[in-house]
Amino acid sequence: MPANRLGLAALMALAALTAATMIAYAAGVRMGLLLLIGIGYGIGLCSVAFGFTTGWRAWIVERDPKGIYAQFVMIVVASALCLPLLQARPDELSPAGGPIAVCMVLGAFVFGIGIQIADGCGSGTLYKAGQGHPFSLVIFPLFVAGSLMGSLHLDWWLSLGSLGPVSLPQKFGAGVTWLGQTAVLGVLAALMWKLRGTVSKRWVGPGIWWAAIGLALLATLNLIVAGQPWGIVYGFGLWGAKLLTWGGADLSANGFWGREAQQLQLVSSVLTDTTTVTSIGLLAGSMGTALWQRKLCPAVKITRTQWIAGIIAGFVLGYTSRLAFGCNIGAYFSGISTGSLHGWVWLLAGFAGSLLGVRLRRRLGFSM
């Protein structure tokens, strides 16, 4: 490796450790560790362009299964580690237990449409914003605003009907849940293999498999350190709610922000929120990776119509991910890998939405 590249790597590692130490000093060792985990997420996602949105689109458009296979590998590895831990330590570790609700299904479906227009889900928008992609940089604040608005309306949406959270490990045990879930993903993978079209040109080489395994290990560490799985959307809503309260709004009567835990979070430092800290780490990790790959701030051509569509999609993504009790990370990945049935429902509804979203994307003239 040339000396200047070695120097850059050393400088970035030093910056990461310094930032983690500062966060640990300001908000506790746990938050410092979570920042490092978040940086790892950013490196894993950005280094191989690990995309949930692109993985689905590659299958829908080209019948290229590699991106979705990588998601399945990530889920199988993470659930193999997380499910026994959750079973052994239920008092310390919490699963991503969202309810099966009307608004959850609707939210995931519309989120599935939105990610194809915005070309990024929760993690995708974050890592592309870190990369300096102008589209994601502009969409990001709209995602925050939408997430806030969704949280403000959540109680009304929940009144439309909910079956409550369904934990598969509680019903069947961790081992049976892991075997059952892996079998379902295996059958899906086999079906996709039968229907596959082109050899993947998007993800060449084994990098994506290593990234999937690495991200699964980091997600397990996230659970061990934070006591809860990897999530993104909650932090965005919190940032928006804080801005609202700084402007003088009183959210104590709101169904979501009026709860004791949320009221406490609103007056506490945002650095005490685990989702915020991992998301900041993700942004920084992907920026460092893009700098390393010499891909920081890519040049993109976006028409006025595409900008308008992207801005609307950004807001919709934030709003619907709150109704869906998470995005592709908090609901789909963390939901399934911790045995919550809502993760599976989210996957079905979100993918159905993406089938429509890909058509809209083509009509808007975005690259496929």
Added chain:
Amino acid sequence: MSASLTRYRTLYLFWGVLALFFAIDTIKAWPLDWSLDPAPVALGSGQAATGGHCSAAPK
């Protein structure tokens, strides 16, 4: 002004706004009570996870 400089400016602006948000939050937030500082690692701490997206689900 070159297009590449404009692209970088968007990124700088993004991080600038984010840093400003964190700075204001640090000023406005309650001072951290070190006695409430959670154990470095949740596993083995004997403490239940609080806050974050787990607190977003209806109880």
